[in-house]
Amino acid sequence: MRRIALILSSLVIVMMQISLLPALKPLGVVPNIALAWVVLVGLEGTASSALAVAVASGIIIDLASGANFGLWTGTLVLAALAGGVVHRAGIELTGWLVAGVMVAVGTLLMTIITLGGLVDTVGEWPAGAMVGRFMTELMLNLLLTAGLRRAARMVAAGPRTSEATIG
Amino acid sequence: MNLSRTNRRILIVVAVGGLLVMLGTLGKLGPVRWLYDHTLVPIGQGFNGLGSNTSEALANVGGVRNLARENVRLERENAELRKKIAADAETRRDNELLRKQLGLEVAGTYREVAAEVVAFQPDSYRQFVTINKGKKAGIANGMAVVSEGVLIGTIADAQASTSRIILVTDPEFKLTAKDQETGATGIIRGQLGSGLVLDKIGQTDEVKPGDTVTTSGLGGIVPPGLLIGKVESVNTRANVVFQVAQVETSLKVSRLRFAYVVLGL
Numbered sequence: 044m045r046r047i048a049l050i051l052s053s054l055v056i057v058m059m060q061i062s063l064l065p066a067l068k069p070l071g072v073v074p075n076i077a078l079a080w081v082v083l084v085g086l087e088g089t090a091s092s093a094l095a096v097a098v099a100s101g102i103i104i105d106l107a108s109g110a111n112f113g114l115w116t117g118t119l120v121l122a123a124l125a126g127g128v129v130h131r132a133g134i135e136l137t138g139w140l141v142a143g144v145m146v147a148v149g150t151l152l153m154t155i156i157t158l159g160g161l162v163d164t165v166g167e168w169p170a171g172a173m174v175g176r177f178m179t180e181l182m183l184n185l186l187l188t189a190g191l192r193r194a195a196r197m198v199a200a201g202p203r204t205s206e207a208t209i210g
Numbered sequence: 211m212n213l214s215r216t217n218r219r220i221l222i223v224v225a226v227g228g229l230l231v232m233l234g235t236l237g238k239l240g241p242v243r244w245l246y247d248h249t250l251v252p253i254g255q256g257f258n259g260l261g262s263n264t265s266e267a268l269a270n271v272g273g274v275r276n277l278a279r280e281n282v283r284l285e286r287e288n289a290e291l292r293k294k295i296a297a298d299a300e301t302r303r304d305n306e307l308l309r310k311q312l313g314l315e316v317a318g319t320y321r322e323v324a325a326e327v328v329a330f331q332p333d334s335y336r337q338f339v340t341i342n343k344g345k346k347a348g349i350a351n352g353m354a355v356v357s358e359g360v361l362i363g364t365i366a367d368a369q370a371s372t373s374r375i376i377l378v379t380d381p382e383f384k385l386t387a388k389d390q391e392t393g394a395t396g397i398i399r400g401q402l403g404s405g406l407v408l409d410k411i412g413q414t415d416e417v418k419p420g421d422t423v424t425t426s427g428l429g430g431i432v433p434p435g436l437l438i439g440k441v442e443s444v445n446t447r448a449n450v451v452f453q454v455a456q457v458e459t460s461l462k463v464s465r466l467r468f469a470y471v472v473l474g475l
Binding site: 094101 | 216219220223224226227230231234235239242243246250253254255256257258260261262264265328329330331332333334335336338340366367374376380381382401402403463464
């Protein structure tokens, strides 16, 4: 039952990422709800379920995206693997800080990779506008992370000891 | 290496993910794409509709104060356009008569295929949309796409049942264009952040604010005369080879519901 709930909720999250949020564009940016969800599933649940969600969500979003294929899958898989490493390291997970830091690093990584792909094309870089856009997206991503935490706990919570390790 | 069951599972998932990405990069994800086109794309249409309607409602609430001013501006523009249409109708009649007299074929109108926007670019920096028509409807890469009478982009990736459009405001969008009033040509390209520029305009060519920018037809796939936007400002400096003009487009990505792919004559 929980597995079905995780699949359905992940599907809704993906549809929001490729249809609803880009159409709404709150404050002029598209928040990365998929990243927040994968990070939370990885922290609240198991590494393998987070990885499965990351791969499936990433492939769907890559099919909808016009950027380099694999950008979303790669970033979401890295986020899921990072969750497993955090479990293994025995870091306290009940607070909000760990999820926030992971989402912040993931947001920065995706921005660098996306803009890095445009280095040969763009002549003038509106640095101020890009920084503003990044900070706005980061703020919205962190708000989404806080808002989705309970939902992730409900659908993804599983055994944290033997399932959580990598390596 | 003695791997636990969990780590084996993790390795398998990562390997499957890597394989799918490799196949996707090589364009060999046909069955997965078919599944995506026939299951998730229709669901995406519903989400897109909800998003566009909400965005429009919020914009209307925010724009109430400017309604009266906007109304006056639009009435003035409407009157000018009606005059233009009447003059264009005369020109068209003369053109058809002259073509008949010279034994040339009468110029036709472009064939278009209507499609619905089903997905948007899921990040804040690139500008792509996906429509629910593809190669089966006669769409091919490079074809022009219009909406509400304005060029919104070209087909970047046509699949069997869906196509991805690179919008004019994407930083990698480039197309030859011309100033309809003066005939000056240049390259229209998207700017990172938003907006359009008409670049590579010759120093001796004249471009003024308010001029209409259209496609030039060079290259063959995108027909000439498709409206792109209006010149907002021109940057002319003596120590550079080309002029650059800022171009305003009426494209509002969040409100895009329908698009029309120009197939040709």
